[in-house]
Amino acid sequence: MRSALFHPRAIVATAFLGALWLTAEPAQAVLVTQLELTGGRVQLDFGFFGPLRGSFEREGLLVMGQYQPLPDIFPPITKGHRTLTLFTSGIQGAPPPSGTVSGSMITVDLTSLFLGISRGDRLRAWNIGGIANGSFDPSTSAFSMSWEHLFRGQPLLSSAVFSLQGTAVLAPIPLPASLVLFASGLVGIGQTIRRRGKGLISPQRMG
Numbered sequence: 001m002r003s004a005l006f007h008p009r010a011i012v013a014t015a016f017l018g019a020l021w022l023t024a025e026p027a028q029a030v031l032v033t034q035l036e037l038t039g040g041r042v043q044l045d046f047g048f049f050g051p052l053r054g055s056f057e058r059e060g061l062l063v064m065g066q067y068q069p070l071p072d073i074f075p076p077i078t079k080g081h082r083t084l085t086l087f088t089s090g091i092q093g094a095p096p097p098s099g100t101v102s103g104s105m106i107t108v109d110l111t112s113l114f115l116g117i118s119r120g121d122r123l124r125a126w127n128i129g130g131i132a133n134g135s136f137d138p139s140t141s142a143f144s145m146s147w148e149h150l151f152r153g154q155p156l157l158s159s160a161v162f163s164l165q166g167t168a169v170l171a172p173i174p175l176p177a178s179l180v181l182f183a184s185g186l187v188g189i190g191q192t193i194r195r196r197g198k199g200l201i202s203p204q205r206m207g
Contacts, residue, residue: 030170032099032108035062035143037074037166045159060086062164064097064108070116082119088112092127101170106136106143126151128162136168143168 037060044052060074070076070087077084088097089112099108113129127149134145146163 029100029102030173032064032101032106032168033171034064034169035099035108035164035166036060036169037062037164039166040162040164041146042163043161044157045161062088062097064099066096067112082117085116085118087114087116087125088129089114089125094127094129099168101136101168104136104138106132106134106145106168108132108145110147128160130162132162132164134163141167141170 037058039055039057041055042053056077058074058077062068062073067088067090069089070085073086073088088110090096092112094112095109096112097108097110099106108131110132111127111129113127114125115128116123116125118124130147130149132145132147134143136143142165144163144165146161148159148161150159151157
């Protein structure tokens, strides 16, 4: 009689438990490829003159890993004779935007984000970027994040808090190498069991 430890069902059960153990690893950060924006909020701090708050609902697209010239992120906003745009640039040495999601948290490097205000052919730009942190919903991919930017050399404006919301597009999650190796070993075990099963001789009573 074969030992119960080497019964095919026992081997399969052991393999299944091993697979669960291998896949029960801490959640790893997943790269963000782009942010589909639906709106945001800004709070400007003018020091002695107090804060100024405002929100907007405007669709846009922020791509990770590359700079976006104006007005690629949001459609331009025209106020009187001035046009406001957002763009990313490395003119101050900031890297292109990048982001990660870990569980229910999202972190995005937006240090290369600029606000441009144009009037006719003249354009002035201010860096408004920072490291944004916020919440992420794995079931809907919705996010909400904010960051603070400190202005230097501005006579009145001292700081600002920005927030963005929308949907994050994540990079495909590759299978862990340990799981791939385990699956290969599991297939090999199954083939071995089948080969041995074919060579077994059923015990018969001696007459």
